[in-house]
Amino acid sequence: MDDNSKNCIFNEVSTLYHEYYDYAIKKRKWLEVPKDLEHREIGYGMLKKVDNRNISFTNEIDYLSWVLKEAPFHLYKSLSYMEHPSLIGGATKKGIFKREIAFDIDTHKTKYCSHDDSWICEECLNEAKNQVLILSEDFLFPDFGLTKNDLKIVFTGNRGYHVYLEPEDESIKNRIESWGKDERRYFIEYILGKNMNLRIMGNRWKIRLLKEFEKNKIGIKKFEKTADWKTEIDTRKDDIRKKIYEIIHNMKSRLELDEKVMDDDIRLLRTIGSLHGYTGLMVKEIAYDSLKNGQFDPLNHAVFSKFHKKRYSVKINQEVFQLTLKGEIFDHESKEIPASYLLFLFGHGIDFEIL
C-alpha cells in the first residue's frame, strides 16, 4: 500500500468516525457523559490505543464538542473520580477520592475458533457472554447479594464485556466506590479463587466446588464436614486426587478477567457509545436479560447500521480470516464491502485499497 492510498483510507475512516459521532451525539444521545464529568480524566487514541490522556472538561457541552471535533478512534474515561484529573502522575497527585468498580472480561480464541488471537468470531464472543453470566450468577448474585439491576453490562466493541457494579442501594454503592486498591484486589482474587486456602474451606467456594465434585461423581460427604480439604484430598487415591485438583483448577480458571482493570487506580475504560478503533463496533450497553436470552448478537447489534449500508469497492491485498457482520460473510476475496467492514480492516492494519 503506498502512502497516497494509506492517506486516502485514513481520511475516509476519519470521516466515518466524524459521521458516527455526529449521529450518536446529536441524534441519539448514545455517547456516555461520565458522571461528575469535571472529576474524570478523559483519554483518547488515534494511531495507538491511547495517544493522549490527562484531559478534563468542566462541562458537558465542551466535552461533547471536543468529541465531535476530534472523533477519536478510541475514547476513554477514568474509572476514578479525581480532584485534579488533568495533572500528570499517579493516584496521589491526581487526588483520587472515589472509583467505579468494573470487571473487564476479555476472552481469547476458543478451541472452536478458526482464527488467531487478533480476530474475533461468534464462538469467542459467545464465550465472552458465558463468562459474564458465570461472573454474575456464580459470584456476584449468590456471594455478594447483588441482582441484575445492580449491574451495568457493556459490550467492549471487541472481544469482551465490561461489567460495572452500580448497586441501586446508594449506601452500598458509596461503600464499594470508596474501596482502595487492597480491597479491590481482594475482591477480584476471591472471584478468581486466588486467595482460596484448601486448609480452611468455609466460604461459598466450598459450595461451588462440592457441586462440581458431585457432577464428577466424587463422594462429598467428608468434604462437607471438614474445612481442611487439603488433608482430605491427599488421603484419596492417586487418580481421584488428580481429578479433584483438576476440577479445582478448572473452576478457578473459568474467567478471563483483566486484573489490572480492577487494580489500577488510574485505569481508563472505553466510553459507552464510542466506537472501538480496532473493530469499528460500538461500545454498547446491553440489558442483562437480552444478553442472557441470547438476543444480543455483537456481530449484528454492535454494528452501526448506517455503516453497513454504505458500500465501497475495494481490493484486499492480503489473506484475512472470515468475519461475519450482520449475517454477511467477508474475507480477502470480498470486492464490495460496507463501511462497517472497512473500519474492521483498517483497525486491524490490513493492507487494502479503496478503488
Ligand SMILES: [Zn+2]
Ligand atoms: Zn473466535
